[in-house]
Amino acid sequence: MSTCIFCSIVNGDVPSLRIFEDSDHLAFLDIFPAALGHVLVIPKQHSSDIHEITGPEYGALASRAKLVADIIQEKLSTDGVTIMQMNKAAGWQSVFHTHFHVIPRFTADNLNQPWKPAAASQDELTEIHSRIIQS
Numbered sequence: 001m002s003t004c005i006f007c008s009i010v011n012g013d014v015p016s017l018r019i020f021e022d023s024d025h026l027a028f029l030d031i032f033p034a035a036l037g038h039v040l041v042i043p044k045q046h047s048s049d050i051h052e053i054t055g056p057e058y059g060a061l062a063s064r065a066k067l068v069a070d071i072i073q074e075k076l077s078t079d080g081v082t083i084m085q086m087n088k089a090a091g092w093q094s095v096f097h098t099h100f101h102v103i104p105r106f107t108a109d110n111l112n113q114p115w116k117p118a119a120a121s122q123d124e125l126t127e128i129h130s131r132i133i134q135s
Contacts, residue, residue: 006097010044020071025064030101034111037076037104041065048096049087058098065100072104080105 008014009028016028019039030038041064047053053061062085069081082103086092092114105111120128 004046004095004097006040006042006095006099007046010042020064020068022064025061027064027068027102034082034101034103035105035109037072037078039068039072039102041068041100041102042097047098049093049098050085051087053098061098061100065102068102072102076104078104079107082111 005014009016010026016026018026018028020027020041024044025041026044027039027041030040041061043053043057043061045057047057050058065083065085069083072078072081082101082105084101084103085099086094086101103111
């Protein structure tokens with residue numbers, strides 16, 4: 001896909017600071033980081049989101065995100081890590097090439113959780129459950 005910025009990075013047409021690479025995946029520093037050391041992990045083969053990538057390819061990508069999280073933990077001595085994978089604009093995806101965000105976390109980093117958990121009622125849970133499992 002010629003207009004995809006991540007495909008341009010894979011092809012070497014756009015520079016990146018690479019953290020990890022194998023034959024099918026690439027991990028590089030995000031230029032708009034949530035925290036310094038924020039890494040994007042992508043498949044080299046273009047897919048727009050979780051609905052387009054195959055299950056085995058997604059599993060391999062998730063495995064590389066874990067590997068990058070381990071590298072970041074070791075090299076930056078983080079207190080934690082946040083891994084996010086967003087899909088479609090309503091799901092906060094802004095670059096439409098499947099990818100994981102691996103964000104190093106520190107106790108006092110001032111990053112905020114993107115939602116505040118709140119309990120659902122049993123009626124709400126029952127209704128949504130019935131909608132999901134309908135054949």
